[in-house]
Amino acid sequence: MKNKRNVFYSLLITMAGAIYFPVQAQQKSDAQNVVQTKDVIPSQGPNSIVRTIKQDRKGNIWIASWEGVFKYDGKSFTNITSKVSPARFFSVLEDRKGNFWFASIGSGVYYYDGKSFQNFTTRDGLANDRVTNIYEDKAGNIWFGTEGGASRYDGKSFRNFKMKEGAAITQTDSIHTSVYQYQLPEVHWMHNDINSIIEDKTGKLWFGTRGYASVYDGKTFTTITNKDGKPFANVRSIIKDKKGNIWLGGDDGLWRYDGSTFTNFTQKFVGYIYEDKKGNIWTSSETSNGQSRALSSGSVNTKTWALSRYDEKSLSGKKPTVTEITNKPMIFGILEDDKGNIWFGTFDGVYRYNGNTITSFNGKNF
Template sequence: MAKYLYIYILPLITLLSVACTQQPQAKKVLIDSSSFATRTMQGPNRITRNIIQDKKGNIWMATFGGVYKYDGKYFTNITAKVTSARFFSILQDRKGNFWFGSVNAGTYRYDGKYFEKLTSNDGLLDNGAGAIFEDYKGNIWLGGASGITRYNGHTYDRYILKNNGIYKDFAANTKHAKHLYGVTTIIEDKHGTLWVGAGGMFRFNGKSFVAFNHNGRPFKNIRSVIEDKKGNIWIGGADGLWRYDGNTIMNITKKFVGYVYQDKAGNIWTSSERADNLYNNLPTYKNDNKAAWALSRYDANTLYTKKPTVTEVAYKPIIFGILEDDKGNIWFGDFDGVHRYDGKTITDFKVKK
């Protein structure tokens, strides 16, 4: 196969409806196998925002230097010959396709051979996607600076952030202003309720978004939301870490929490402001003892008490996405790459000088 990029622009399909939905214009980029010859043993060296493991066991990372795949030995920058975009979010859908959300440079769908780029010109509310999620029905939800887009594979529904709420957008092709806090996290709980985090916390009832508050007050700057194995909702953001059991909501810590993740054993992991003095002497495996953020583990055995036992495992200037792989290792991203914690030591995948 020739070592070139082939770009196929398919005809624009006629708009199917007025106002809220649009049919996309497919833009497929065919890359040949030579694009994967640049694999190395060095991981990403820029901001790493999100990490997932695919159905084959490969680790994927959305970074400001591109989307990387790690096969257990080598790292490959999958997007290096397609775009120079910085990437923020990543998803593998039920069909095996990957979705890569960039920082204001479009959303890319990758089927292992073709890249399809979607932008606001195709119907998306935003060119960037800080969060990507697939619901039980197979809809893809894309959260950006202006709000959220639901894509069913054919048409789009758009919901805008406005006046501390999220509202249906009935004006197709309208460019909406970026919100101070864009959509950062999206999940669907076991009851089919969609939870969306932005400047506040919102729940989608199938027709509209309703604010979810704590003690009569709205949440501020939500960064992460998950549902645990018992159906509790955990919320992380500027107000700290919260647990909601369906009836009551409890504050776990008031430290700023950026990411929340539950491992297979039931422990909750967070990236957050660290609890102790910045200049304490710490074990060397915890990295920079002057850093302001901690990778923390809340013990599963005490998780539902008033004060769960928490252990700070690693320290960095800031910590982003968290993942447990199929071998039980914990991966996390920061300003200059990705790290793997095996329970004892931390590997940073940088080339040693």
């Protein structure tokens, strides 16, 4: 299964042994790099892979898919990028100013102010044109996770963070010391591919990569390990919950860090983590259950991935209550909208779960 996952998820980084350098980016006033276009309004949402789903401050749902970036206003879908780029899109972010950023595979990043687009690529200073993740930190910097490292954009220039691939890892190297001060393996092939970026309550940045996950304190990167000294490898998703806890999901399953201790909730591969308004934790993860699960819309055959909910009230116990909502060959981004519905992306489009039934927006019956 790991080989198959890598085929579908080629997108992430690792920051041990990092070097960084600033490069100047083109300003947004550069008219040659601004594209204005008319929106295309299809009759339905995307019917291919959907990687990220977000809701903006106006209530619109934004969907990053392999067919482009779609906006859903509650009535119709608009393909925002159809006339701008044929690239596959993996992430979308609304920044604190209300502008949007779209991450693409092969075409860099698109900045959208609601009327026109500006494209940022390696020519402007971006670390790599294959971008899979976008995050805004407390200071308003925009971070991009690429296949060639992390890029931080301050509105004027990019600062790129890369690492030394294949570097030896020793106990005396502060960059490679685990958070529990265990000695790490002598050699590990590190990656620049970045899956996820999050800022914790102390201001440190956490990076989930194809190699080891790391924490950056502004000066050095520290490889993250659990209490047994094992590094977290191939971390696909990292979030900070309302209490300030950090959640990690990847090859090693689902883990929570409360500032001093790591707690494991499942050892099954976890591809995405999301916290809803009630504090429940939602995940997309592998499942070996071959039975079918009944929903009010009918029975659904269990396949590779499960959309699961961890009940907030039970997370302090040793055996949390986990509800498996549905199964699909693949499940990616998860979102709770302002009405309490849960949206999730799959290999064939986007779906919405209202607590009882699941609705498809790809023109097909669920």
